[in-house]
Amino acid sequence: MFSVNDLVVYPAQGVGKIEKVESQDIGGCSTNLYVIRILNNNVMVMVPVHNATNVGLRPLCTxxxxxxxxxxxxxxxxxxxxxxxxxxxxxxxxxxxxxxxxxxxxxxxxxxxxxxxxxxxxxxxxxxxxxxxxxxxxxxxxxxxxxxxxxxxxxxxxxxxxxxxxxxxxxxxx
Structure with a gap:
């Protein structure tokens, strides 16, 4: 859905940039994660790719x-x-x-x-x-x-x- 360097909106946090998409082993299962840097405070957020829509991750408005x-x-x-x-x-x-x-x-x-x-x-x-x-x-x-x-x-x-x-x-x- 999103690619590296895409700007996205994470609810209640604001605009972030997808720094990378990485795979991590969580509970014995390999999970792809978006690693997002929130631009206003440099906080890093990890969102499972398969769960991005459920948490409200979305592209910037047009x-x-x-x-x-x-x-x-x-x-x-x-x-x-x-x-x-x-x-x-x-x-x-x-x-x-x-x-x-x-x-x-x-x-x-x-x-x-x-x-x-x-x-x-x-x-x-x-x-x-x-x-x-x-x-x-x-x-x-x-x-x-x-x-x-x-x-x-x-x-x-x-x-x-x-x-x-x-x-x-x-x-x-x-």
């Missing part, structure tokens, strides 16, 4: 999919507003979505947390999830759109100028 994801993040029509749902329940739900191989699930968490932050201060855990979602999205989109994570972050923040600007101005005034 440029068209990347642009569609940015449009999805910008679109607020599916946001119903802060419902007062228990933060712990939201945290568990969002944590699961960040582990998904579906990039739209990650984008959903990012958009929801930014918009919820408009109505209430996010808890420490929610802020961490927001940063994780932002990192996962910006890193993948930077690769697929031939950009930088900082440029993608700026583009995403521009979608929420009406929400994020006052908070930035308040922190500058302090």
């Amino acid at each position: 440029p068209d999919q990347g642009e569609a994801m940015l449009e999805y993040i910008q679109d607020r029509s599916d946001f119903t507003g802060y419902t007062g749902q228990n933060w712990n329940r939201r945290y568990r739900e969002y944590s699961e979505k960040l582990k998904s191989e579906n990039l739209q699930d990650v984008a959903y968490v990012l958009k929801e947390l930014i918009l919820i932050g408009k109505d209430k201060e996010l808890s420490f855990g929610e802020r961490r999830l927001l940063e994780q979602a932002l990192h996962l999205i910006t890193t993948e989109l930077a690769f697929c759109l031939s950009s930088t994570p900082a440029d993608i972050r700026t583009r995403i923040y521009s979608f929420f100028d009406d929400i994020l600007k006052p908070a930035e101005e308040e922190s500058v005034a302090e």
Whole structure:
């Protein structure tokens, strides 16, 4: 499915590069493994080739999919507003979505947390999830759109100028 030097996405970890495919003896059986270096932290991950799809390993999104994801993040029509749902329940739900191989699930968490932050201060855990979602999205989109994570972050923040600007101005005034 994948070859050496392919860029792939490992759920909840982000973009990685397949360094090699090697065979190891595990429990008396020879198993082929993808050896993947996660680019943001140089962590090495080994994924059995036969199990790659089950763990959610996937290729980077295409440029068209990347642009569609940015449009999805910008679109607020599916946001119903802060419902007062228990933060712990939201945290568990969002944590699961960040582990998904579906990039739209990650984008959903990012958009929801930014918009919820408009109505209430996010808890420490929610802020961490927001940063994780932002990192996962910006890193993948930077690769697929031939950009930088900082440029993608700026583009995403521009979608929420009406929400994020006052908070930035308040922190500058302090």
